[in-house]
Amino acid sequence: MSYELYEQSDQIVLRTDAYELGWSTENGALVRLQQHDGPNVLGFGPVIAGIDIALGSATNWITAQTFARYIWHRLSMQEHRPVMTIIIGIGPLKLFDHYRIDGEVIERWIEIENVSGDDLRLYGVRMIVPNVRVGDPNRCTFDAPGNSVRPRTPLTIAAGQDRNVLPRRFFAPGLRGGSAFEPSPTQGAGVMALYDNDVPLTFLCWYIGDDEAALPYVMGNGTAVSLAYEVAVTGWLRSEQRLRVGTQWIGLQHRSWPAALAVYRARTSLPQPPAAWLRDAILYVTDLRQHGGAAGLAAQLPELKALGIDTLCILPWHTVGERPHLIGDLERIDPVCGDEPAIRRMIETAHQHGMRVLLDVAMQGCAPDSRYLSEHPEWFVRDDSGAFVIGVPTDAPAAARHPGVGLPTNGYHFDWTRTDWRLYWQQWVIAQVDRFALDGLRVIAPYQAAPAWIRRPPLRASSGTALMVQALREIIAVRPSLSLLCTLSGPHSAQFAGGWFDYPSHHMLIHLAMRRITPAEWCAYQTDYADLYPAAYRIGFLEMHDTADCNPLADGLRGSRLVQALWAVMVFSGLTPAIWNGQEHADRTVLPRLLALWRQEPALRHGTVTYQTLTTAPVEVLTIRRTLGERILTGVVNFGALPSHLLVTEPLGNDLLGIFPHSRERRGVGEVVQLAAFGVYCFEG
Missing domain, CATH: 2.70.98.10 (Beta-galactosidase; Chain A, domain 5)
Structure with a gap:
């Protein structure tokens, strides 16, 4: 040069x-x-x-x-x-x-x-x-x-x-x-x-x-x-x-x-490709404690299978603190979750129903009553006085305080520069995979958030994240058939995970429901997002284990007509749907039909996406076209609280959902389609 x-x-x-x-x-x-x-x-x-x-x-x-x-x-x-x-x-x-x-x-x-x-x-x-x-x-x-x-x-x-x-x-x-x-x-x-x-x-x-x-x-x-x-x-x-x-x-x-x-x-390097199965999946994220234990979830599996769910993500069944990802004792199953035989039977039943089972694995910290604090105090992050670092330290940099990586206020941070802790954690994970015949893991917040000021050069106080990633990659190396997902939705996760939970899109969906952004802005947002990395990595959701903390409005909307509209936007946009425990009971009309359509129509899962294809749609109406070969589907969602309409130059085919009423009227060179308030439609063509 x-x-x-x-x-x-x-x-x-x-x-x-x-x-x-x-x-x-x-x-x-x-x-x-x-x-x-x-x-x-x-x-x-x-x-x-x-x-x-x-x-x-x-x-x-x-x-x-x-x-x-x-x-x-x-x-x-x-x-x-x-x-x-x-x-x-x-x-x-x-x-x-x-x-x-x-x-x-x-x-x-x-x-x-x-x-x-x-x-x-x-x-x-x-x-x-x-x-x-x-x-x-x-x-x-x-x-x-x-x-x-x-x-x-x-x-x-x-x-x-x-x-x-x-x-x-x-x-x-x-x-x-x-x-x-x-x-x-x-x-x-x-x-x-x-x-x-x-x-x-x-x-x-x-x-x-x-x-x-x-x-x-x-x-x-x-x-x-x-x-x-x-x-x-x-x-x-x-x-x-x-x-x-x-x-x-x-x-x-x-x-x-x-x-x-x-x-x-x-x-941008993305060494771990999207999981081959993820694009066709429907995920169900749950806590055994909310079912009365493993036997309770096993009894519900036929109902979940009927919804089209084929992947279970289960929160930790070991003892935990006030939050489900604060480790108590990795080697002790919480009695509320059942015992080892009950968990094994539940997983065997899931496999018989054609479901894969993933276990949540926490990496950041433990509860204040964890035995590790007394048995292995050397495993924890400390400040320069030698005291344990708890929760989100006031001197943590802004990126380490961000929601999704900041530990709860009473959490104690593990020090991932400790080789003995890494080895213990890895051995426990592999033992869980083998003992319970797990298909994969959902990794929770693999980021070292708290500075360890007790360290001296050449170690940095902020070191540890790269070693977390290394530990995960080493697990994949010895169990190559294992599928890993992650709760962090950036390219960092593609170093080890074949998919991630899309928190930025989750928040934008809630903004769309509250009319803080327009349907056109959602479409522009997703268009740009799809140009960053393959959409096949991204898992969509409306509620999750931590939304009560980071976005409580999302939990408050459960069962509403707005949430029905958001489920449709998620499916039409091609985000792999993930359901949080209980959401399936709040909507027995629109959600089951959307999940059935996702399962039936390859165009929704694998087709190309074109946003706002119907340029004559009013501002409150969102349209998304999915195309796979000769198959064309047009999703239409009216976010208005009043009936609306759209004008199409080429007549649309049948509404495959058939839930909300609509009418059609020829007008000039096109057709006017009348839409119900908060109506959701999926037209052929």
């Missing part, structure tokens, strides 16, 4: 075959990014630092106290690719900001060196691309698929966001843990993009890390936005020690959105 490096009065400029990049000689931030035939998309605002570090506490961000200053730069070659390193001084730190130009994308990583004479306490790193704007400001649009951000957000709204102020609903229809974003790569893809499709031109970036996740965020200045990732890296930094942090990818594409996501897919 050819390149040219030159200096200007205020910038260091690198020109390669693909890009022209420039860094400020004031603070070392990236201030220029352009293709040779295009405009610069950076620099629309005052020069701000491209890196920030939290030292001493989780809120003590160093650029609020001192200035970042450019020191020097150097250019090297790595695998025939130019690597630009910008050396920056900030407080007691020297930062090495590396940019490797690799074809159409730029790989960025940071090294932090402590140049003081004291040990420093690191609480987080922010990787920032400052002041981005693409194309015409009036057409420039922001998107962050797979988060809680409203799709197709105008730049004018994104540029008004402040990291320190909760987003309003015109930017994010709802928040998770006070954020519009999911940590990457554990709970989301982390992709953020600005684009002008009239040019077309798209800027996008994302973050990947093996151990620590990063919480994306945006900071607006009124005319542009800075796109940033707050990396949850914590630990002691000794004098003269150097620490590497994460990987941020940056790209500028002459492509429209969402076609530009092809560059993300090309650079």
Whole structure:
């Protein structure tokens, strides 16, 4: 690859075959990014630092106290690719900001060196691309698929966001843990993009890390936005020690959105393919305690089989704490769940009904009365005073406090850097698989959320997540027929799991029910989401074991007409349906018909998806077309509380659901279809 490096009065400029990049000689931030035939998309605002570090506490961000200053730069070659390193001084730190130009994308990583004479306490790193704007400001649009951000957000709204102020609903229809974003790569893809499709031109970036996740965020200045990732890296930094942090990818594409996501897919590894059976499955997630034990669930299996359910996900049957995934004693079956023979008989009965059985396995922590605290205190995360870390520590980085990975308030964190704990846990899992003839596991929150400040370098306080993944991959290696699912819905899960529970879509479904987003916005959201990674990974649900905590409104809607509409949207969108225990009793009309249709119609499971195909549909009506070969199905859902209608130019066929009334009337060149309030339909054609 050819390149040219030159200096200007205020910038260091690198020109390669693909890009022209420039860094400020004031603070070392990236201030220029352009293709040779295009405009610069950076620099629309005052020069701000491209890196920030939290030292001493989780809120003590160093650029609020001192200035970042450019020191020097150097250019090297790595695998025939130019690597630009910008050396920056900030407080007691020297930062090495590396940019490797690799074809159409730029790989960025940071090294932090402590140049003081004291040990420093690191609480987080922010990787920032400052002041981005693409194309015409009036057409420039922001998107962050797979988060809680409203799709197709105008730049004018994104540029008004402040990291320190909760987003309003015109930017994010709802928040998770006070954020519009999911940590990457554990709970989301982390992709953020600005684009002008009239040019077309798209800027996008994302973050990947093996151990620590990063919480994306945006900071607006009124005319542009800075796109940033707050990396949850914590630990002691000794004098003269150097620490590497994460990987941020940056790209500028002459492509429209969402076609530009092809560059993300090309650079994102998904080593565990979607489970072959998942696309045709219907899951039932339950707790044996809610059935009076294993015998009670066994008695209900014929009814579940009649609904089309072919996969059981069972919460832990060992003793637990106040929450079902706080471990009590792995080796003691909770008497409420039955005994070992009863559980075996239940699983044998499920297998006789053609059902696979998966067991939930918790990884994060244990209950306060667990015997492990007294028998193996060395297995637990501790702070620098040697005390156990309990619940969500106040000094945990933002990504570690996010719903889905934060431990309940009385939970004690296991330390996954402990080889003896990992081996004990692995042996227990394999023993459960063999003893009960399990078909798979549902892995709960494989993320090390609590900093272990008692550790000293070279171990980080935040280390552990990569070892969790390694432990799971080792289990797969010795039991290759085992299917793994995960509760974290990001590409991190594809390192070991063949499917994940889609929490971002779950929240957007509830926003759709509450009219915080429109049917058209749901369709745009799913269109972009499908371009991140194969839809075959994603499991849809409306209630789950933790929604009473993280989204209680979802549980409160059980049995309503809105929930019937949401079940239809989920099935028509192609999300593998998962039912939480009890939902089947609340709806004996629409849900059974939808599940039967899912089972009967391969087009719903494997067909291509086209959203809002009927352009004459009113704003409250959602339409989704599924096509497989010659088979075409059109799902129609009226979210209005009053009857509505739609005009179609080509007559629709029969309604395969046949639940809600509708009428048809020829009008001009088309046909008017009258829809019932909250009506759900699946038309042929």
